Amino acid sequence: MPDAGPERFLVRGRLARLPRRVDDRLLVLRWLAARVTELEEPVGERELTDRLAGVADDPVGRRRDLVDAGLLQRTRDGAEYWRTVVTEFDAV
Numbered sequence: 001m002p003d004a005g006p007e008r009f010l011v012r013g014r015l016a017r018l019p020r021r022v023d024d025r026l027l028v029l030r031w032l033a034a035r036v037t038e039l040e041e042p043v044g045e046r047e048l049t050d051r052l053a054g055v056a057d058d059p060v061g062r063r064r065d066l067v068d069a070g071l072l073q074r075t076r077d078g079a080e081y082w083r084t085v086v087t088e089f090d091a092v
Helices: 024-038 045-053 059-068
Strands: 071-073 080-083
Touching: 024 045, 024 059, 024 071, 045 080, 059 071
Parallel strands: none
Antiparallel strands: 071 080
16 A cells, blocks of 8 residues: 655655645645644744755745645744644644
8 A cells, every 4th residue: 555644745855845636735734834843832934944944845835835724823924933733743
């Protein structure tokens, strides 16, 4: 049986682009959110972008995708981000 996890969308351990299929895209974004942030952890914009750059080719685009998907919240000025959504990738 082929791997059903988000790792199948990685190229040499990095996310080059998001999958087209909505369910796959959301799976990858949940994985990414859990990978770069802890629940309720406040993270500055630069720090979050740096963390995303470690695993994704378009860190600014992925940051925007995480907010758009409702996985990350941010302050009005975008200076700080945090995650309130528990994913299947969290050890809770």
